[in-house]
Amino acid sequence: MDAMSTPSARLLSLLSLLQTPREWPGSELADRLGVSPRTVRRDVDRLRELGYPVEASMGAAGGYRLAAGKAMPPLLLDDEEAVAIAVALSTAVGKPVSGIEQASLRALAKLEQVLPSRLRHRVGAFRAATESLFTESATPVDPHELAVAAAAVAGHERLRFAYQSGDGSRTRRLVEPHRLVLAGRRWYLLAYDTERDDWRIFRVDRMTRLQPTGVRVPPRELPEKDAAAFVTRRMYSLAPTYEVRATLRLPAAQAAERLGAAPGELRSIDENSCELHGRADTLEWLASRLLMLGCEFQVHEPPELLAHLRVVGDRALRAAVPRP
Amino acid sequence: MDAMSTPSARLLSLLSLLQTPREWPGSELADRLGVSPRTVRRDVDRLRELGYPVEASMGAAGGYRLAAGKAMPPLLLDDEEAVAIAVALSTAVGKPVSGIEQASLRALAKLEQVLPSRLRHRVGAFRAATESLFTESATPVDPHELAVAAAAVAGHERLRFAYQSGDGSRTRRLVEPHRLVLAGRRWYLLAYDTERDDWRIFRVDRMTRLQPTGVRVPPRELPEKDAAAFVTRRMYSLAPTYEVRATLRLPAAQAAERLGAAPGELRSIDENSCELHGRADTLEWLASRLLMLGCEFQVHEPPELLAHLRVVGDRALRAAVPRP
DNA sequence: CCATCTAGGTCGGATCCTGGCCTAGATCGC
DNA sequence: GCGATCTAGGCCAGGATCCGACCTAGATGG
Numbered sequence: 001m002d003a004m005s006t007p008s009a010r011l012l013s014l015l016s017l018l019q020t021p022r023e024w025p026g027s028e029l030a031d032r033l034g035v036s037p038r039t040v041r042r043d044v045d046r047l048r049e050l051g052y053p054v055e056a057s058m059g060a061a062g063g064y065r066l067a068a069g070k071a072m073p074p075l076l077l078d079d080e081e082a083v084a085i086a087v088a089l090s091t092a093v094g095k096p097v098s099g100i101e102q103a104s105l106r107a108l109a110k111l112e113q114v115l116p117s118r119l120r121h122r123v124g125a126f127r128a129a130t131e132s133l134f135t136e137s138a139t140p141v142d143p144h145e146l147a148v149a150a151a152a153v154a155g156h157e158r159l160r161f162a163y164q165s166g167d168g169s170r171t172r173r174l175v176e177p178h179r180l181v182l183a184g185r186r187w188y189l190l191a192y193d194t195e196r197d198d199w200r201i202f203r204v205d206r207m208t209r210l211q212p213t214g215v216r217v218p219p220r221e222l223p224e225k226d227a228a229a230f231v232t233r234r235m236y237s238l239a240p241t242y243e244v245r246a247t248l249r250l251p252a253a254q255a256a257e258r259l260g261a262a263p264g265e266l267r268s269i270d271e272n273s274c275e276l277h278g279r280a281d282t283l284e285w286l287a288s289r290l291l292m293l294g295c296e297f298q299v300h301e302p303p304e305l306l307a308h309l310r311v312v313g314d315r316a317l318r319a320a321v322p323r324p
Numbered sequence: 325m326d327a328m329s330t331p332s333a334r335l336l337s338l339l340s341l342l343q344t345p346r347e348w349p350g351s352e353l354a355d356r357l358g359v360s361p362r363t364v365r366r367d368v369d370r371l372r373e374l375g376y377p378v379e380a381s382m383g384a385a386g387g388y389r390l391a392a393g394k395a396m397p398p399l400l401l402d403d404e405e406a407v408a409i410a411v412a413l414s415t416a417v418g419k420p421v422s423g424i425e426q427a428s429l430r431a432l433a434k435l436e437q438v439l440p441s442r443l444r445h446r447v448g449a450f451r452a453a454t455e456s457l458f459t460e461s462a463t464p465v466d467p468h469e470l471a472v473a474a475a476a477v478a479g480h481e482r483l484r485f486a487y488q489s490g491d492g493s494r495t496r497r498l499v500e501p502h503r504l505v506l507a508g509r510r511w512y513l514l515a516y517d518t519e520r521d522d523w524r525i526f527r528v529d530r531m532t533r534l535q536p537t538g539v540r541v542p543p544r545e546l547p548e549k550d551a552a553a554f555v556t557r558r559m560y561s562l563a564p565t566y567e568v569r570a571t572l573r574l575p576a577a578q579a580a581e582r583l584g585a586a587p588g589e590l591r592s593i594d595e596n597s598c599e600l601h602g603r604a605d606t607l608e609w610l611a612s613r614l615l616m617l618g619c620e621f622q623v624h625e626p627p628e629l630l631a632h633l634r635v636v637g638d639r640a641l642r643a644a645v646p647r648p
Numbered sequence: 649c650c651a652t653c654t655a656g657g658t659c660g661g662a663t664c665c666t667g668g669c670c671t672a673g674a675t676c677g678c
Numbered sequence: 679g680c681g682a683t684c685t686a687g688g689c690c691a692g693g694a695t696c697c698g699a700c701c702t703a704g705a706t707g708g
Contacts, residue, residue, distance in 0.1 A: 006664090007696070008332045009374055012398060019434050021475035023540065026654070036698050041655070050333055059706025060652040066438055072406045073438050074336060074398035080427035081434065082396045084416070085409055088428060092412035100450060103404035104412060109345050110405065114390055114397050126424060151345035216347065216385065246643075284616060290643065291636055292612055297643050306644045312615055313640030319570075319614070319621050320633040330695090331665070350685070360667050365686070383675025384683040 007043070010035065014043055015066070016076035018054060023063030079119055086111055086123040090143035101182045108143060109150040141187050141205040146180070148210045149189055153177040158213040159191070164206045175200070176217050192220050242302045244278045244286060249296040283308040331367070334359065338367055339390070340400035342378060347387030403443055410435055410447040414467035425506045432467060433474040465511050465529040470504070472534045473513055477501040482537040483515070488530045499524070500541050516544050566626050568602045568610060573620040607632040 010033050017024055017032065026044075030037040044054050044064060053069035056062065066073065077085065089108040093101065115123070124144070152159040159177050164170050175191035178199075182188075187204040199222070248255050252268035255276065265277040287308055290297055299305050334357050341348060341356065350368075354361040368378050368388060377393035380386060390397065401409065413432040417425065439447070448468070476483040483501050488494050499515035502523075506512075511528040523546070572579050576592035579600070589601040611632055614621055623629050 006370070008335045008370065011332045011336075012374070015398070019438065020478065021433050021437055022479040025652090038656095038699075039697060042696085044654095045656090046330070046332065050336070056654055057706090058654050058704075060708080062653045062706075064654085068438055068440055068444070070440055072401050072403065072440065072443075074339070074400045075435065075438075076398045077396050077431065077434070079396065080424065081431035084424045084427035084431050085413065087424060088412040088416035089409065092408070092415065100404065100408045100411060103408035107401065107405035107408045110343050110401070111399065113345055114343065114392055114399075116392055116394055116396065119396075120392070154344065155346040284618065287640070288612055288616055291615070291640060292608060294608065296639060298645070299643050309640045309644040313637045313644065315620060316611070316615060316633045316637030316640065319623050320630045320637065321622070349683095362668075362687095363666060366665085368685095369687085380685055381675085382673080382685050385676070386674085386684045388685090 007046075011043060011046060012074075012076070014040075014047065015052065015073060018047075018064060018066035019073075019076055021065075023057065023065050025063045029064065079116075082111070082115060083119050083122050083126065086115060086119075087126045090123070093141075093143045093146055102180075105146060105150045105180065106154070109147045109154065112144070112147045113151065145207065145210050146187060146204055148212060149177060149204060149207070150180055152210075152212050153180055153189075155212075156216050156219055158194070158215040158217055160211040160213055161207045162209045163202055164208075173200075173202070174213075175202075176220055178220065178222065180204070190222075242283065242286065242305060244276065244302065244305060245300040246276045246290065247273060247298045247300070248276055248293065249273050250293065255293070287312055331370075335367060335370060336398075336400070338364075338371065339376065339397060342371075342388060342390035343397075343400055345389075347381065347389050349387045353388065403440075406435070406439060407443050407446050407450065410439060410443075411450045414447070417465075417467045417470055426504075429470060429474045429504060430478070433471045433478065436468070436471045437475065469531065469534050470511060470528055472536060473501060473528060473531070474504055476534075476536050477504055477513075479536075480540050480543055482518070482539040482541060484535040484537055485531045486533045487526055488532075497524075497526070498537075499526075500544055502544065502546065504528070514546075566607065566610065566629060568600065568623070568629060569625040570600045570614065571597060571622045571624070572600055572617065573597050574617065579617070611636055 013033060014029065017029065026037050026040050030040045033040065033043075035043075044056075047054050051069060051071050052073045053067045054064055055067040056064050086108070089104055089111065093104050093108055112120075149159065151157075157177075158174060160172070160174050162170060163173050173193060174195055175189075175193050177189060177191045179190045180187055181190060189202045189204055189207070191200060191202065192198070193200045247269065249272065251272050252266050252274035255274050256266055267275045267277070269275055283305055286305055290299070290309075291312075299309060337357060338353065341353065350361050350364050354364045357364065357367075359367075368380075371378050375393060375395055376397045377391045378388055379391040380388050410432070413428055413435065417428050417432055436444075473483065475481075481501070482498060484496070484498050486494060487497050497517060498519055499513075499517050501513060501515045503514045504511055505514060513526045513528055513531070515524060515526065516522070517524045571593065573596065575596050576590050576598035579598050580590055591599045591601070593599055607629055610629055614623070614633075615636075623633060
């Protein structure tokens with residue numbers, strides 16, 4: 001333990017100790033912090049005054065611990081925990097659903113800003129290991145670059161990057177980032193392209209070599225009020241999606257449960273079948289989800305999905321024929 | 325903003341402000357914290373002395389921001405970010421791979437300990453929404469209960485719960501938790517059953533109504549040195565698993581990449597095929613992963629997987645036949 | 649009923665903290 | 679190049695805070 005000379009440093013260490021899921025007797029805390037038990041009691045008081053609910057169980061074998069309160073206390077993580085959170089957020093952000101993607105992204109950007117570099121390497125390694133497991137998306141976005149972009153948005157910093165547009169041509173861009181928007185299962189950066197003097201939308205998974213320039217610029221006004229609307233209007237030109245229509249031999253309630261969030265539309269047909277309307281961007285993802293439902297189903301559209309199902313079905317049957 | 329009377333409270337707020345991915349001019353910080361700019365400079369100094377690397381850009385339009393340093397600073401999260409992290413950790417823990425499961429679990433336990441209850445509800449809601457999306461596992465474990473168990477392990481607290489054993493019988497248990505072990509894709513609790521006076525292993529997904537008793541007991545010694553070894557020896561009686569053997573028409577390198585972490589064993593056969601040896605606990609999971617590889621393959625074992633592939637293949641082909 | 653823990657009042661002396669004022673150095677825009 | 683604007687940090691004096699020591703009260707478990 002360090003000197004713990006100042007009360008501030010002591011409060012921080014105290015918070016860190018109390019976050020461990022165990023009880024600390026005052027005497028042990030005093031020992032660890034290098035102060036008298038009386039001072040520990042006063043520090044506990046201070047924490048309580050700051051809004052952190054330190055619980056104490058009285059009597060012999062009593063002790064202090066931090067309980068759930070009204071506000072989030074500062075989280076004091078050790079190295080491994082920090083890495084675990086970074087990895088978890090990365091996969092969450094790379095496979096966004098839910099409706100808290102913006103918050104996940106903010107949290108990731110915040111964490112990456114202060115993550116020591118030696119930990120950063122470990123995060124990268126784990127990310128590489130886990131990412132390919134969830135190979136649902138054809139081109140999963142790099143969470144690190146996403147975080148860099150998010151930081152640039154939040155800091156109003158000019159951003160430089162290489163972009164590969166839909167037709168394959170590569171360009172260098174210098175933009176003023178405005179917002180990151182999740183649409184479908186992809187992230188888009190809405191930004192003002194300073195070289196082309198116009199608003200542009202970039203698919204984040206097509207951006208590489210992001211370099212925050214550090215140059216802060218006053219936020220520019222959008223031509224339209226809602227960034228998300230602006231994006232969705234232009235988005236479909238960038239992201240070819242498939243509209244699915246299928247009949248599932250499964251009660252609508254169960255189908256909703258198994259499909260989880262963002263299932264698209266489900267309409268009940270009768271007590272044990274329903275119709276699914278949805279949209280997705282890769283056939284593999286669609287086919288896999290439908291097959292994982294574990295029920296009979298019929299696909300009506302799109303024709304590409306019908307073809308893909310035939311391919312997958314044939315492949316499964318061939319795989320099931322034992323050959324030496 | 326609050327009073328910020330004491331330097332400790334001020335330092336915490338300052339840390340929170342500096343974690344935002346933007347630059348803060350000293351004057352604005354002074355304003356927000358309700359102190360003079362000189363004091364802000366001193367506070368910044370204090371933070372630096374505590375080991376938090378506050379970066380400053382000089383000149384006009386300069387400012388302060390928190391950079392990556394040697395140690396993790398305390399993370400100050402707003403409500404949404406806290407929820408996002410909790411959700412991300414939950415799915416990471418419920419679908420464990422990687423090799424940082426223990427750390428993820430610790431982080432989740434730490435977070436849940438201090439998470440305000442109103443946020444806890446939101447986490448539960450998001451969890452329910454996202455969980456069913458990744459319905460790979462037959463009985464996904466409840467991350468919240470896992471966190472409770474982890475806290476009991478760390479705090480040496482007796483734990484009470486209801487258990488449904490493999491044969492379907494239900495019992496109430498009172499145990500002294502010793503360790504949580506991840507084996508295969510399942511979590512097991514190694515604990516001393518105080519009523520049966522012996523060490524037992526419980527599948528966490530079969531535990532319900534966990535109640536930490538708050539009773540702290542001195543840690544008991546394991547009969548064998550390594551808990552993980554003890555578990556793995558007994559585990560296979562609890563978890564029926566399938567041993568897979570298959571030939572993939574894919575170069576070994578590519579297969580490893582697409583399979584990601586824990587692919588089992590891959591042995592290269594020739595330049596564009598390889599043999600896979602692995603183990604998994606559900607056929608659906610296995611079949612889906614193999615089909616997602618996007619290459620031809622032949623399954624040799626187990627026979628159950630052959631049967632399941634035939635079922636899935638037939639179903640896919642039936643689904644691809646348009647019917648009114 | 650006693651040991652052990654939290655809770656908290658009081659006091660004096662040492663320490664620290666603050667704001668004001670100063671100079672120095674870096675950087676950017678004009 | 680020059681001035682504006684920012685960080686950096688020394689110095690000082692008055693006041694607030696903090697600390698340990700010592701005390702009593704209350705809760706709890708063996």
